[in-house]
Amino acid sequence: xxxxxxxxxMGRYLEVKYTNQSGGGGSKGFTAEIQxxxxxxxxxxxxxxKLMLHHIHPIAKEILQMHDFLLVAKDxxxxxxxxxxxxxxxxxxxxxxxxxxxxxxxxxxxHLPFSNKYKTVYPNWYVWFGDLEPVxxxxxxxxxxxxxxxxxxxxxxxxxxxxxxxxxFRDLKRFGQPVIPxxxxxxxxxxxxxxxxxxxxxxxxVTFPNDFENEGRLLEDKLSLISNKKExxxxxxxxxxxxxxxxxxxxSTNTTNLILEDAYSVxxxxxxxxxxxxxxxxxxxxxxxxxxxxxxxEDHLPTVHITDAPRYxxxxxxxxxxxNFFNIHEIKLIIDMMAxxxxxxxxxxxxxxxxxxLEFPGLxxxxxxxxxxxxxxxxxxxxxxxxxxxxLCKYTSKKFLSVENYVDLLKYAKDRHVRIxxxxxxxxxxxxxxxxxxYRTKRLSEQGEQNEFEIKDRLDTSVHYQxxxxxDTTINPCxxxxxxxxxxxxxxxxxxxxxxQPLEYLHLGGDEVPESAFESSPACLDFLSxxxxxxxxxxxxxxxIIRARMILHKHDLKLAVWEDGMMTSMKEPLDLKGPQxxxxxxxxxxxxxxxxxxxxxxxxxxxxxxxxxxxxxSQDPSQLDRGFNWATNFTDAQKIFxxxxxxxxxxxxxxxxxxxxxxxxxxxxxxxxxxxxxLEKQLFPRLFAFAQKAWYKASWEDKCGxxxxxxxxxxxxxxxxxxxxYKELARLDRLGIQYYIPPxxxxxxxxxxxxxxxxxxxxxxxxQERGQALWQKLNSPINHPASGGVLYFITRGSWGVGVVSxxxxx
Numbered sequence: 036x037x038x039x040x041x042x043x044x045m046g047r048y049l050e051v052k053y054t055n056q057s058g059g060g061g062s063k064g065f066t067a068e069i070q071x072x073x074x075x076x077x078x079x080x081x082x083x084x085k086l087m088l089h090h091i092h093p094i095a096k097e098i099l100q101m102h103d104f105l106l107v108a109k110d111x112x113x114x115x116x117x118x119x120x121x122x123x124x125x126x127x128x129x130x131x132x133x134x135x136x137x138x139x140x141x142x143x144x145x146h147l148p149f150s151n152k153y154k155t156v157y158p159n160w161y162v163w164f165g166d167l168e169p170v171x172x173x174x175x176x177x178x179x180x181x182x183x184x185x186x187x188x189x190x191x192x193x194x195x196x197x198x199x200x201x202x203x204f205r206d207l208k209r210f211g212q213p214v215i216p217x218x219x220x221x222x223x224x225x226x227x228x229x230x231x232x233x234x235x236x237x238x239x240x241v242t243f244p245n246d247f248e249n250e251g252r253l254l255e256d257k258l259s260l261i262s263n264k265k266e267x268x269x270x271x272x273x274x275x276x277x278x279x280x281x282x283x284x285x286x287s288t289n290t291t292n293l294i295l296e297d298a299y300s301v302x303x304x305x306x307x308x309x310x311x312x313x314x315x316x317x318x319x320x321x322x323x324x325x326x327x328x329x330x331x332x333e334d335h336l337p338t339v340h341i342t343d344a345p346r347y348x349x350x351x352x353x354x355x356x357x358x359n360f361f362n363i364h365e366i367k368l369i370i371d372m373m374a375x376x377x378x379x380x381x382x383x384x385x386x387x388x389x390x391x392x393l394e395f396p397g398l399x400x401x402x403x404x405x406x407x408x409x410x411x412x413x414x415x416x417x418x419x420x421x422x423x424x425x426x427l428c429k430y431t432s433k434k435f436l437s438v439e440n441y442v443d444l445l446k447y448a449k450d451r452h453v454r455i456x457x458x459x460x461x462x463x464x465x466x467x468x469x470x471x472x473x474y475r476t477k478r479l480s481e482q483g484e485q486n487e488f489e490i491k492d493r494l495d496t497s498v499h500y501q502x503x504x505x506x507d508t509t510i511n512p513c514x515x516x517x518x519x520x521x522x523x524x525x526x527x528x529x530x531x532x533x534x535x536q537p538l539e540y541l542h543l544g545g546d547e548v549p550e551s552a553f554e555s556s557p558a559c560l561d562f563l564s565x566x567x568x569x570x571x572x573x574x575x576x577x578x579x580i581i582r583a584r585m586i587l588h589k590h591d592l593k594l595a596v597w598e599d600g601m602m603t604s605m606k607e608p609l610d611l612k613g614p615q616x617x618x619x620x621x622x623x624x625x626x627x628x629x630x631x632x633x634x635x636x637x638x639x640x641x642x643x644x645x646x647x648x649x650x651x652x653s654q655d656p657s658q659l660d661r662g663f664n665w666a667t668n669f670t671d672a673q674k675i676f677x678x679x680x681x682x683x684x685x686x687x688x689x690x691x692x693x694x695x696x697x698x699x700x701x702x703x704x705x706x707x708x709x710x711x712x713x714l715e716k717q718l719f720p721r722l723f724a725f726a727q728k729a730w731y732k733a734s735w736e737d738k739c740g741x742x743x744x745x746x747x748x749x750x751x752x753x754x755x756x757x758x759x760x761y762k763e764l765a766r767l768d769r770l771g772i773q774y775y776i777p778p779x780x781x782x783x784x785x786x787x788x789x790x791x792x793x794x795x796x797x798x799x800x801x802x803q804e805r806g807q808a809l810w811q812k813l814n815s816p817i818n819h820p821a822s823g824g825v826l827y828f829i830t831r832g833s834w835g836v837g838v839v840s841x842x843x844x845x
Contacts (some may be wrong), residue, residue: 045162045172046194048075054183064146072138080135086124089157091506094143107141119505134562152185157644159422186658193656195840199780204753210762211754214327215728218343229794235273243277249649254322274307274367284342298344319452320377331814349378349698350729357387360434372449376726382456388466388505389421405471406435406525434830445535460544462579466508488520497555509552510580513562529590540593545600573604598629608636634692647678651704659838675724682739701725719774720759762794768833776837787816801828
């Protein structure tokens with residue numbers, strides 16, 4: 036068989052089966068068997084080929100970081116760690132041609148500080164021979180990973196009965212609260228005799244002053260979609276008036292901690308609707324409340340008086356588009372949904388080890404090299420194909436936002452009162468930038484020029500690993516050219532934002548820098564020997580942050596970082612000389628300790644708790660549920676809704692300083708998210724619960740642990756989740772947005788089977804077989820079959836079914 040034919044044959048007929056052998060129920064680490072089967076009629080050659088795969092968790096980390104390779108399959112195959120959990124598998128001299136119908140197996144393993152969950156590999160395994168074009172194994176192309184098995188066993192610590200007990204709320208058969216997020220004041224107009232609803236069966240007429248023209252036009256566009264569905268001939272117009280004025284709260288309402296600049300009121304009577312606000316942002320939120328009321332019933336509006344304002348100034352959602360890129364159309368959809376639910380900050384994680392996603396015309400290498408992932412042996416002209424990226428470069432080009440795209444996003448977000456907060460992650464998580472600038476250095480040196488933006492000490496041959504198995508991830512804080520680079524990035528992004536949405540803060544990441552990253556750098560050793568500031572190697576990250584802050588101040592910007600960017604080598608908040616009130620810190624890692632320590636050092640704190648607000652974590656403890664579990668076993672909508680950090684902090688002698696908590700952020704890292712469908716299902720319905728938490732403070736949040744407050748919390752969640760089911764999901768359906776379908780709860784008591792759902796009202800089906808079985812709808816408790824065995828239960832929604840719940844016979 037020729038080499039050219041051989042690579043094509045392997046792509047078509049080399050079938051992969053990856054079988055998890057790790058136990059559920061909290062077991063640490065992972066073990067899996069990989070089977071490579073020749074499913075064709077030819078032979079798999081004995082030499083010359085390499086198989087490439089990206090594994091989510093590090094394989095044999097300690098061995099492969101110390102040795103060049105690991106022998107597997109009785110020494111017939113050789114496995115190497117390439118970069119960032121990307122691995123190669125190649126035959127040794129002991130490997131014989133793989134004959135038709137035969138297979139070879141080997142074991143992969145690794146230690147994890149948390150239990151193994153979800154399918155731990157990516158799609159698009161591929162083979163390559165020398166200089167030939169790589170070919171993807173067809174058996175691994177599906178995003179659903181059908182070649183991965185062994186993640187559907189019972190979990191000793193969580194099962195269908197646990198789900199059933201968690202879903203204690205009733206199915207109300209209707210929406211429970213009229214608006215999400217909950218308004219501060221919602222008063223039904225009791226002076227209008229017995230009428231509660233007014234018919235709205237004609238045209239909408241919107242009037243507005245010039246300074247609310249943007250909000251008025253957007254409202255008209257939304258209302259036209261409703262009016263066009265009605266037969267309006269001869270019907271009267273319903274008048275909606277947008278007016279500038281102060282939203283007047285009831286005298287009994289404590290407005291001390293509300294963000295009154297975003298306040299609004301909505302009054303609906305027989306004469307029409309008046310929306311009042313002092314600022315365009317408040318008017319935007321008022322129009323969204325009106326649209327939410329219309330979503331309850333497009334033909335009727337309640338006669339109500341609503342007065343409202345948010346609890347937090349910063350209501351942020353972070354989207355990581357570095358690890359996996361999402362284009363402008365999907366980002367705009369997210370901006371629309373943020374505006375609908377009154378979130379006001381889109382934190383865009385634009386750079387990381389796996390990609391640089393924003394064009395900088397003065398440094399074209401950042402996107403020419405740093406945004407493209409495809410097959411390479413050297414990672415010099417582009418990055419390796421991390422996270423199951425297609426290995427052919429023609430399919431992975433232009434995976435970045437051009438300046439034109441970004442400006443378009445800024446305008447789109449500004450119109451909807453969503454501020455875009457860009458993040459450039461330094462000095463760690465910078466592998467893409469390091470590779471791009473290395474290419475620039477090489478190109479310029481060949482022309483006899485120097486790279487004034489060099490960020491890597493080329494004399495430093497030491498190896499340091501960052502999270503995810505990446506090497507060469509840090510920019511060097513001891514070289515002046517590093518700060519030339521940073522100043523260029525800062526000045527350019529300032530200019531891009533200035534005419535549309537001027538920046539107040541610039542987020543510089545600062546997280547997860549390897550502690551020993553700079554210890555062996557000749558540039559740093561020289562710098563430390565000459566330094567008059569008596570800086571220690573462990574303090575070089577702090578030195579970088581201080582110099583970075585000076586650059587930001589030069590451009591009239593304030594610094595924003597993740598909490599570890601402002602921590603000393605003693606793991607305490609950095610106590611800078613001068614005021615710290617202008618530094619914004621996202622608390623994600625130490626959670627309560629971080630909120631406590633940074634708020635008491637007078638930082639501007641944004642609660643970004645990984646235990647409650649990380650949307651890359653799974654929504655159910657099932658091994659089949661997409662998501663991580665390193666911070667917590669799972670995070671569903673209910674957990675976000677019930678999050679109350681002040682109550683979790685009651686045991687501390689130094690409590691959280693609440694007035695320094697300026698905001699809250701939900702974050703979606705995208706290692707496990709590579710399609711729009713996956714992205715949307717990770718967001719919804721959890722984003723509804725997050726929007727509720729970001730806008731409205733419930734009375735039970737300050738009453739920690741009392742039975743009455745817990746009862747009130749349960750009552751509020753019951754109303755909320757019924758609104759999600761009977762109203763908000765229908766809004767998503769109309770927009771074509773997908774959402775997560777939870778596995779059902781199942782309880783067997785005295786031979787009777789009962790079921791419920793985390794989203795009430797969704798149909799639940801059962802079967803005695805799996806796969807292409809005949810599923811039957813379950814409307815009421817049923818008897819367990821006398822034959823025993825296993826029953827399978829699923830929840831069905833508009834976008835398919837959820838993870839299967841298994842009920843074993845007792």
